Amino acid sequence: MAMISTVPLLILLAEVIWQIFIKYPPTLEQINLGVSSAAALWVVRFISLGLLLAASFFVSRLISIKKGVYYWILVLASPVFSLVWMSYPLDALKIFIVMGIFYFLNRYRKTWIVVTGVLIVILTLNLSVFKQNPKILEALSIKKSQEEVTLRFNIEDKLNPSIEIPIQVRRIGYNKYFAAFRNSLNESLNFFDFETVFFEEIHPLGQKAFVIFFWPEVFLFGLGLWFLLAKQGKNGEVILTLLFFSFIYFITSSASTERRLFLTLYPLSIIMAGYLDSFLVGGSKKIKIGMTLLIFLIFYGWMTNYYDRYVRPDYWLDNRPIAYNFFLSYLKDNPGKYDQILVPDTLYAAKEYCRFYLDDCDAFKIKNFDLSKDTVEKNSLYVGFIGNFTGPNPANSFPPDISNILENKGIKILKKTHILNNIANGYGQELLIVGAK
Amino acid sequence: MMNLKKILPILLTVIFIAVSLYVRLVGLEKSPLSIGFDEASLGYNAYSLYLTGKDEYGTPFPLSLRSFNDFKPALYAYLAIPLIHFFDLNQTSIRAPSAILGVVSLIFLLLIFKKVSGKSLLLSLGVVALISFFPWRLHFSRVAFETNISMAFFTGAIWFLLNFKKGLIYKIGVFFFSALAIYSYHASRLAIPVLIFLVFLDPISLNLKSLHVKTIFKKLWPLAIVPILYLPLLLETQATLLLTRLNQTNVFSHFYPFTPSELLFAPNVWLNLLAHPLYYLGGILSGHVFAYLSPKNLSLLIYPGVIKSAQVISGSGMLGFTGGVLFIVGIITAFKKLILSKEGRIIIYSFLAGIAPAVVAWEWYYPLRSLNAFPAIDIAAGFGLLATLKYLWSRKNKLFAYASSSTFILVVIVSSFYNTANEFNYGAWDTNGEFQPGGYKEGVPLLLSLKDKYQTVYIDSNQAQNYTMFWFYMKYPPENIQKIAYRRNVPGVEGPATIDFDNFVYKKFDWPNDKNKSSFIYWTSSEVKEEEIKVTPGAKLYRIKDPLGNYPVSIITKE
Numbered sequence: 002m003a004m005i006s007t008v009p010l011l012i013l014l015a016e017v018i019w020q021i022f023i024k025y026p027p028t029l030e031q032i033n034l035g036v037s038s039a040a041a042l043w044v045v046r047f048i049s050l051g052l053l054l055a056a057s058f059f060v061s062r063l064i065s066i067k068k069g070v071y072y073w074i075l076v077l078a079s080p081v082f083s084l085v086w087m088s089y090p091l092d093a094l095k096i097f098i099v100m101g102i103f104y105f106l107n108r109y110r111k112t113w114i115v116v117t118g119v120l121i122v123i124l125t126l127n128l129s130v131f132k133q134n135p136k137i138l139e140a141l142s143i144k145k146s147q148e149e150v151t152l153r154f155n156i157e158d159k160l161n162p163s164i165e166i167p168i169q170v171r172r173i174g175y176n177k178y179f180a181a182f183r184n185s186l187n188e189s190l191n192f193f194d195f196e197t198v199f200f201e202e203i204h205p206l207g208q209k210a211f212v213i214f215f216w217p218e219v220f221l222f223g224l225g226l227w228f229l230l231a232k233q234g235k236n237g238e239v240i241l242t243l244l245f246f247s248f249i250y251f252i253t254s255s256a257s258t259e260r261r262l263f264l265t266l267y268p269l270s271i272i273m274a275g276y277l278d279s280f281l282v283g284g285s286k287k288i289k290i291g292m293t294l295l296i297f298l299i300f301y302g303w304m305t306n307y308y309d310r311y312v313r314p315d316y317w318l319d320n321r322p323i324a325y326n327f328f329l330s331y332l333k334d335n336p337g338k339y340d341q342i343l344v345p346d347t348l349y350a351a352k353e354y355c356r357f358y359l360d361d362c363d364a365f366k367i368k369n370f371d372l373s374k375d376t377v378e379k380n381s382l383y384v385g386f387i388g389n390f391t392g393p394n395p396a397n398s399f400p401p402d403i404s405n406i407l408e409n410k411g412i413k414i415l416k417k418t419h420i421l422n423n424i425a426n427g428y429g430q431e432l433l434i435v436g437a438k
Numbered sequence: 439m440m441n442l443k444k445i446l447p448i449l450l451t452v453i454f455i456a457v458s459l460y461v462r463l464v465g466l467e468k469s470p471l472s473i474g475f476d477e478a479s480l481g482y483n484a485y486s487l488y489l490t491g492k493d494e495y496g497t498p499f500p501l502s503l504r505s506f507n508d509f510k511p512a513l514y515a516y517l518a519i520p521l522i523h524f525f526d527l528n529q530t531s532i533r534a535p536s537a538i539l540g541v542v543s544l545i546f547l548l549l550i551f552k553k554v555s556g557k558s559l560l561l562s563l564g565v566v567a568l569i570s571f572f573p574w575r576l577h578f579s580r581v582a583f584e585t586n587i588s589m590a591f592f593t594g595a596i597w598f599l600l601n602f603k604k605g606l607i608y609k610i611g612v613f614f615f616s617a618l619a620i621y622s623y624h625a626s627r628l629a630i631p632v633l634i635f636l637v638f639l640d641p642i643s644l645n646l647k648s649l650h651v652k653t654i655f656k657k658l659w660p661l662a663i664v665p666i667l668y669l670p671l672l673l674e675t676q677a678t679l680l681l682t683r684l685n686q687t688n689v690f691s692h693f694y695p696f697t698p699s700e701l702l703f704a705p706n707v708w709l710n711l712l713a714h715p716l717y718y719l720g721g722i723l724s725g726h727v728f729a730y731l732s733p734k735n736l737s738l739l740i741y742p743g744v745i746k747s748a749q750v751i752s753g754s755g756m757l758g759f760t761g762g763v764l765f766i767v768g769i770i771t772a773f774k775k776l777i778l779s780k781e782g783r784i785i786i787y788s789f790l791a792g793i794a795p796a797v798v799a800w801e802w803y804y805p806l807r808s809l810n811a812f813p814a815i816d817i818a819a820g821f822g823l824l825a826t827l828k829y830l831w832s833r834k835n836k837l838f839a840y841a842s843s844s845t846f847i848l849v850v851i852v853s854s855f856y857n858t859a860n861e862f863n864y865g866a867w868d869t870n871g872e873f874q875p876g877g878y879k880e881g882v883p884l885l886l887s888l889k890d891k892y893q894t895v896y897i898d899s900n901q902a903q904n905y906t907m908f909w910f911y912m913k914y915p916p917e918n919i920q921k922i923a924y925r926r927n928v929p930g931v932e933g934p935a936t937i938d939f940d941n942f943v944y945k946k947f948d949w950p951n952d953k954n955k956s957s958f959i960y961w962t963s964s965e966v967k968e969e970e971i972k973v974t975p976g977a978k979l980y981r982i983k984d985p986l987g988n989y990p991v992s993i994i995t996k997e
Contacts, residue, residue: 157859157864160863160866160985160986161985161987163866164465164468164469164862164863166858166859166863171859173855174855174856174858174859174860175856179852182849183759183856186759186760187737187738187759190733190762191734193733193734193762195728195729195731196725196732196735199725200721200724200728202718203721203725205802216720216721216725217724227773227777230770230773230774231777298717298720301714302717305712305713305717308701308713309701309713312700313698313700313701
């Protein structure tokens, strides 16, 4: 038992070591917070980690499970936990505030106070403080719904031949209030998304998001839910309240899906952890073997995920920081005097990022250049995607090697890299650093 | 008064059946706009069987239709024959079996829901009446889908399984409906044995400690009858080709080596210690199961590979938004009841059996292959509806209870109206296009009136296997097609994209060269420059307008 209680600490240690080893560059959110050195970046990251640990601690204090250690293992092993403390300090702050308020309001022991209080906090943070522009607001718009209904009537009336339906009957289903209700419900249903929560390692249905739980955990969730529903397990009220807050947090935010779903990490981990012990201790030999196999698979998934993120960081993570890191690290290692460093507006935050890497950022100029048309300016450094040098192509199709084309113009590729997904559609995935003397 | 209490539920059931039939049969000629390739193939084979007793390849009374070398189970075509006899070959006659059996499935669903929920006929009828307007219930019954009729038979088999111990007639009923399901759609050939196995083994209630081989055999005796149901299929000449469809669609060949290629470091994929293929295969198979429990998928999604075809439900997933919400509530509130009762477990097993074929198919979420799971999903949604009503109705403040319950019912009813209007007309914009050929229904009558006046009919189309559309709408004599069967692709490979028949010849539209030829008709979907045709002596252009107001086809004649 003593050994199992050290597992969360070991996971946390492994996580920190891995983050130090992988050296993922800062995100724009961190840069905008004033991060201008590696030391500041790690200070912000450790503060974010602290906030998330505190938020997770608040939740752990509200639940009653025999082995709290399982809850901690599941939360700390989650890749999305890793993502948020590494890259999104404001998310960590939001989560800390929401869970903190939830924890402290619980002392009043009145459900309506807790629900109302936390609801106000989530709505204030997402809609007012962080100015999120969630899709649900558009779905609820009566004006938009009116337009949709008018469009439906118009195009249906053009259909010839069509099935005759009296206008009054059509109006029952086609009216702006019902359309707003339907659209908002459709938008809300995106919350109930097994694929993003459990199956992102497989990347199903063409949707890509950061892994929240490893796929074997879906079985743990199923078993936990079974216990909760069929055997009236503990923590039902806390789980339901947390799920409700997760839902409100999801529909009122507009970040990437896994960040919007972050709060589900807590209720789902509670469901899984709460009953794991019952199976491990109280189950038959066959059940114990099955559970051990499942735990091994989860452990295997955890290791594989680290390996996957190491091999394919550009697949899993935001590729803009990787792009900035590529050319700014080059400039740091190869200081040269250029009259100007031209960067296209697809890499619009180059000046902000520059402060993290270089001391002198005066030469940076954001300009959406097109060297297939523009004249090459002397003693300039051009940083851009292949489309900036050959002219954009909507099909993202470019020649594999353009060094000859550029040499004919008197410029030379100093370094290039491949960025996995398009940052700028029509400009390709090759990012080049090109010098003109 | 007593009489009314007895008569009312029966009367309402009759009204329910009549309304269900009406919304499924009305306007089948107009909506969905045009038949799809598979519908055309089923229809033409039914026509061929009706006239000659042979399918389009000349096989007498087959159990599987070779069709596009996908060996469609033939039962649908046989069921369409009486309708073709009375109403001729058209969209309505080929879609009507699906519509009628869609209603039959609702009757079975009503009986099942009543039995499993223990509620009165009247209340069960109310629940099933609302379910009958779920988007998939409406849409799949208005298209000639073998999977829809198979689902109806599968639902029948579930009802007979629920009553299995009542007598011999119910036992026979199980196998009769199982056989019908097996002979109507590929997916049921796997789903039926899985269903029988799970229901009779009852693994949820199985006591692992006291498990003996003898007990298992005793429990599973009905499974021994299942192979008999497959015998006629196995004895058919081309029985080995039944696996064709499985080879075309299975998950194992499609995703191999399962692990993303960048993560493979050992030359032998199975020697990768990290990111092992088996880990990813496990994830894919598990994901296939859970995809059918995801409320988001059930409410909002249809397999994305079928966009702009009759397989699409316009602007919705299978259950629609209300169905999706009710499913969540139903799963949470009825879970315990379903697990603890034998009847409930049969519903769970029917869900698992229904998705079994989809689990081994390569698509992540493809409701057409797993339609047999949807009666169970509907039942969960039905429980959700009852639980929501019960919750609202039991509020202490009676005014609130009445108002909230009425509002809830109103929302579900309004959704039904919306789903119906959406299905009848608005869907035309989503069910036609890339995968749904347009212009055949409107253009073929003109082509038919012209074809004998010209030496050659050139067909230019980027839609593979569109010859079936011509045969269907032309009611082309099947004997002529049977005669050219020897020219068609050998079984085991995908069907040929084109087949020249009669004076129809497939070729690419090339007006600068073709205009010098004489006595031909061109059927083309290419952009035709009207001026070029006008200046060519003896050439005439007919543009074919579809109900959406588009011109998907041009017919050019040249003397």
